Amino acid sequence: MDVNFQFDWSAAFGSIPYLLPGIPWTLLISFGGLAIGFFIGIFFGLLRISRLRWLRWPAIVYVEVFRGTPILVQVLFIFYGLPQLLGSPINALVAGIAAIAVNSGAYISEIVRGGVQSIERGQGEASLSLGLSRTQAFRYVIWPQAFRRMIPPLGNQGIISIKDTSLFSVIGVGELVRQGQIYIATTFTALEVYFMVALMYLAITWTLSIILRQLERRGLAGQ
Amino acid sequence: MSNTMNSATHPIVRMQKLNKHFGSLHVLNDIDLTIVPGEVVVIIGASGSGKSTLIRCINGLEEFQSGSLVVDSNELLPHGKSTKALQTIRTEVGMVFQQFNLFPHLSVIDNVTLAPMKVRGLSRDEAVSNAKRLLDRVGIADQADKYPSQLSGGQQQRVALARALAMEPRLMLFDEPTSALDPEMIGEVLDAMRELAKEGMTMVIVTHEMGFAREVADRVIFIHKGEITEEGHPEKLFDSPQHERTQSFLARVLKH
Numbered sequence: 086m087d088v089n090f091q092f093d094w095s096a097a098f099g100s101i102p103y104l105l106p107g108i109p110w111t112l113l114i115s116f117g118g119l120a121i122g123f124f125i126g127i128f129f130g131l132l133r134i135s136r137l138r139w140l141r142w143p144a145i146v147y148v149e150v151f152r153g154t155p156i157l158v159q160v161l162f163i164f165y166g167l168p169q170l171l172g173s174p175i176n177a178l179v180a181g182i183a184a185i186a187v188n189s190g191a192y193i194s195e196i197v198r199g200g201v202q203s204i205e206r207g208q209g210e211a212s213l214s215l216g217l218s219r220t221q222a223f224r225y226v227i228w229p230q231a232f233r234r235m236i237p238p239l240g241n242q243g244i245i246s247i248k249d250t251s252l253f254s255v256i257g258v259g260e261l262v263r264q265g266q267i268y269i270a271t272t273f274t275a276l277e278v279y280f281m282v283a284l285m286y287l288a289i290t291w292t293l294s295i296i297l298r299q300l301e302r303r304g305l306a307g308q
Numbered sequence: 309m310s311n312t313m314n315s316a317t318h319p320i321v322r323m324q325k326l327n328k329h330f331g332s333l334h335v336l337n338d339i340d341l342t343i344v345p346g347e348v349v350v351i352i353g354a355s356g357s358g359k360s361t362l363i364r365c366i367n368g369l370e371e372f373q374s375g376s377l378v379v380d381s382n383e384l385l386p387h388g389k390s391t392k393a394l395q396t397i398r399t400e401v402g403m404v405f406q407q408f409n410l411f412p413h414l415s416v417i418d419n420v421t422l423a424p425m426k427v428r429g430l431s432r433d434e435a436v437s438n439a440k441r442l443l444d445r446v447g448i449a450d451q452a453d454k455y456p457s458q459l460s461g462g463q464q465q466r467v468a469l470a471r472a473l474a475m476e477p478r479l480m481l482f483d484e485p486t487s488a489l490d491p492e493m494i495g496e497v498l499d500a501m502r503e504l505a506k507e508g509m510t511m512v513i514v515t516h517e518m519g520f521a522r523e524v525a526d527r528v529i530f531i532h533k534g535e536i537t538e539e540g541h542p543e544k545l546f547d548s549p550q551h552e553r554t555q556s557f558l559a560r561v562l563k564h
């Protein structure tokens with residue numbers, strides 16, 4: 086073993102121009118997927134708390150399936166499996182966004198359910214006692230409060246999904262890890278390059294954390 | 309004015325043989341209750357006697373299993389099967405809760421204007437000017453732009469009262485309105501309720517404030533294990549209760 090191995094800073098910095106093109110892909114897959122996942126989550130989260138049993142069970146099945154299987158298997162299924170069914174190939178970017186969407190959607194529906202159910206029963210009762218319909222009570226009283234409580238867990242899910250996109254190097258989409266792998270294949274500087282890749286993820290997730298903290302602070306200021 | 313003289317007028321609440329069960333628990337047992345406009349009825353009883361459940365049936369927050377209930381000419385059906393009537397009743401019946409249940413994400417003024425705007429279709433200007441008048445009436449006009457969490461319990465409950473009154477209800481229900489308050493704040497809430505009673509509002513009040521009940525009520529109803537054990541004019545009920553259950557209950561609550 087080479088005990089004199091040195092971390093080569095020039096190799097690390099030298100990789101930056103090759104890694105940077107991966108960032109937009111990582112962001113596009115993460116935020117594209119999360120945006121769709123947010124709507125999927127609201128949809129199934131609200132079904133899950135419906136008073137009608139036959140609306141609840143599809144939501145339960147959805148969550149169990151997509152929360153209970155690995156996201157790597159999900160993206161492989163979408164990218165390699167689904168084309169056999171459809172008869173035409175699926176773009177790797179589309180497959181990545183879809184995987185984040187269905188996966189984060191399952192977790193977000195649980196966040197939505199938890200957020201809505203965390204609002205005290207008295208809030209709904211007070212709304213109804215004032216003559217608001219169930220829909221109005223939800224829209225003007227329950228949801229705004231539930232959404233504030235959902236911000237921290239939603240932020241958490243956002244960060245998890247951003248990191249999950251690193252797995253999509255396996256389907257060849259040019260996100261951060263994939264860019265790193267291609268670069269390492271010619272330079273053999275794995276230590277330095279993966280270190281830089283990690284830093285770039287950290288820069289993205291840290292930025293998101295800061296934005297979320299601001300949002301939370303603003304959200305709570307009104308209470 | 310509030311007195312029982314106008315009992316010949318059409319009752320605002322008519323409850324006949326009302327029964328409610330929570331599983332195997334018989335919470336309300338053949339309740340008969342008629343309330344006429346302008347009347348102030350106070351319901352007393354031990355905790356778990358069914359008194360809160362009773363008034364929550366009047367605006368449909370609780371379902372009942374059998375009997376008949378007509379509120380302001382709208383019939384409520386057993387098992388909550390009367391959505392249309394329910395909606396109408398709730399716009400005509402206001403309620404003040406033990407835990408205030410103000411909307412924490414809305415300012416005081418928005419708490420009061422929400423229902424008039426969304427349910428009655430008032431413009432924002434109309435709703436705001438009504439709300440300010442009501443907040444002034446309960447003595448908190450200067451807190452209009454604050455949020456509920458910035459107010460004391462007594463102030464919050466007065467906002468809750470103003471919020472209910474903003475719908476111009478024909479009947480007000482009070483579910484232990486002072487039970488969650490610190491002792492020094494009970495008076496300000498009772499004062500506001502006393503004013504309301506003086507103005508002729510029909511009120512059904514569940515409370516443990518016996519002095520207030522004696523002073524304000526036209527009629528006091530004692531409930532024990534889901535049944536109306538005794539009812540009557542406050543002086544009669546407090547000073548010479550006929551039923552043994554009423555006597556022992558009053559002996560316990562009036563001792564301290």
